[in-house]
Structure formats: structure tokens, C-alpha cells
Amino acid sequence: MDDLSTEAARRRAIALATALATNTSLAPQAYERTLLERYALGELTLDQVLQRLDTRVQQLFYRSRATQAFAEDHLRALMDESRAHNEAHGITGVLCYSERQFVQLLEGTPEHVHALYERIQRDPRHAQVTTLYDEASGQRFFANWQMGFVRVDADEFHWVLTSLARPSDDQELARQYVQDPALRLLLEAFTRA
Ligand SMILES: Cc1cc2nc3c(=O)[nH]c(=O)nc-3n(C[C@H](O)[C@H](O)[C@H](O)COP(=O)(O)O)c2cc1C
Known part of the structure; x- marks a missing residue:
């Protein structure tokens, strides 16, 4: 086997493997491409990439109410703490906050997602x-986000929450109305689901 200790060599190996998989069901999706890029950069070893190549993605989506208003630095501390854990456990997703309300989408293996959700449910900050929503899926929607955070407009937030609980006509209307990119991705994810 070639020496894969340089970035150029790793990139050649990735290009070859990706070319072989083109147009097959093995072609890397967004999350896999992120892992491969991190391998090329030397941030992950091949073993770490293999460990994270999960095909069983659980998507869990919840809403909650903050027990106190979250100031900017509290939110930042929460996100720093979350990203370190999520990064270590292959969890991606997005957290949206508006006027003391949260919605969060967690994506990862069922074991990791449910273990994290149990801890989140016990958190006194909400x-x-x-x-x-809590279902298996074939695809990650926030593959590049260890945990994206968006503070969203209250009206748009309301549209997304009400439309998710109602039939598809409302979701279509919400898609026309909602501009925030993360909220749009969420809507898209759940309309498809
Ligand atoms: C709205 C909200 C979202 C959270 N999201 C995450 C997350 O994505 N990842 C994470 O590790 N912790 C997250 N946390 C923090 C967890 O609830 C918990 O504090 C943290 O995992 C440490 O758990 P432990 O005290 O049981 O060790 C979140 C907390 C709140 C209030």
C-alpha cells in the first residue's frame, strides 16, 4: 500500500475511492465527504473515519421552553459544551432559539442520540x-454541523412549529414564508419524512 502520511497521498486515495463509487449507492454523501475531508487534512485517522461511518441515522426532534432567558454568553457556553460532546460521538444537528423556546434536531446512531436526549431532558435549563419526531433515516440533514445554532425570528419559528404539527398544505405555505436557511432545512427534512 502507498504511504498515506502526506495530505497529497490521502487526497489521491480519496479521489480514487470516490471515483470507483461514483453513481453507486456507495457514493459518499455529505456527512461522509466531511469525514473524508477531515481525514485528508490529518484531523481524523482512517480508523476514526471508519468508526463514524454509520449507516443507521436516528433523527430526533424536540421542542422545549427555556426556564430562564438565555443571554448570549450562556448560549455560547452551551454550544461549546455541546459541540465537544457531539463531535466525540458523531452527533450532528441544529439548535434553534427564539424568545425562550428551543427546537433541536439531533442526528446520529440511535444509541448516541437517545443517550444524549436523556441527558438533555434532565437539564434544568429548560x-x-x-x-x-424520533425516527430512523437514511440521511443526515445537518451533516456539516456538529451542532449548528441559530437564533431565529419569532414569526418564522412559529410558522415552522405550527406547520410541522399540521398537514402538508401548511408546510408548503411555511416553506414559502420561512427565509432562515436552518429553518428551511428543518422544514425540508420533515416534509420529506
Ligand atoms: C436546549 C439544550 C440543548 C442541548 N444540546 C446539547 C447537545 O447537542 N449536545 C450536548 O452534549 N449537550 C447538549 N445540551 C447539554 C445537556 O443537556 C447536558 O448538560 C450535557 O450533555 C452534560 O450532561 P451531564 O451533566 O449529564 O454530563 C443541551 C442542553 C440544552 C438546555
Whole structure:
């Protein structure tokens, strides 16, 4: 086997493997491409990439109410803490906050997602944690986000929450109305689901 200790050599190996998989079901999706890029850069070893190549993605989506208003630095601390854990456990997703309300999408292996959700449910910083969706999926929607965070407009937030609970006509309307890119991705994910 060639020496894969340089970035150029790793990139050649990735290009070859990707070319072989083109137009097959093995072609790398967004999450796999992120892992391969990190391998090329030397941030992950091949073993770490293989460990994270999960095909069983669980998507869990919940809403909750903050028990106190979250100031900017509290939110930043929460996100720093979350990203370190999520990065170590292959969890991706997005957290949206608006006027004391949260919605969060967690994506990862069922084991990791459910273990994290149990901890999140016990967190005293929020209450009324309500599961909106908890299903297996073939695809990650936020593959590049260790945990994206968006502070969203209250009206757009309201549209997304009400439309998700209602039939597809409302979701179509919401898609026309909602501009925030993360909220649009969420809508798209759940309309397809
Ligand atoms: C709205 C909200 C979202 C959170 N999201 C995450 C997350 O994505 N990843 C994470 O590790 N912790 C997240 N946390 C923090 C966890 O609830 C918990 O504090 C952290 O995992 C440490 O858990 P432990 O105290 O049981 O060790 C979140 C907390 C809140 C209030």
C-alpha cells in the first residue's frame, strides 16, 4: 500500500475511492465527504473515519421552553459544551432559539442520540421537553454541523412549529414564508419524512 502520511497521498486515495463509487449507492454523501475531508487534512485517522461511518441515522426532534432567558454568553457556553460532546460521538444537528423556546434536531446512531436526549431532558435549563419526531433515516440533514445554532425570528419559528404539527398544505405555505436557511432545512427534512 502507498504511504498515506502526506495530505497529497490521502487526497489521491480519496479521489480514487470516490471515483470507483461514483453513481453507486456507495457514493459518499455529505456527512461522509466531511469525514473524508477531515481525514485528508490529518484531523481524523482512517480508523476514526471508519468508526463514524454509520449507516443507521436516528433523527430526533424536540421542542422545549427555556426556564430562564438565555443571554448570549450562556448560549455560547452551551454550544461549546455541546459541540465537544457531539463531535466525540458523531452527533450532528441544529439548535434553534427564539424568545425562550428551543427546537433541536439531533442526528446520529440511535444509541448516541437517545443517550444524549436523556441527558438533555434532565437539564434544568429548560422544561416541557416534547418529542416531535424520533425516527430512523437514511440521511443526515445537518451533516456539516456538529451542532449548528441559530437564533431565529419569532414569526418564522412559529410558522415552522405550527406547520410541522399540521398537514402538508401548511408546510408548503411555511416553506414559502420561512427565509432562515436552518429553518428551511428543518422544514425540508420533515416534509420529506
Ligand atoms: C436546549 C439544550 C440543548 C442541548 N444540546 C446539547 C447537545 O447537542 N449536545 C450536548 O452534549 N449537550 C447538549 N445540551 C447539554 C445537556 O443537556 C447536558 O448538560 C450535557 O450533555 C452534560 O450532561 P451531564 O451533566 O449529564 O454530563 C443541551 C442542553 C440544552 C438546555
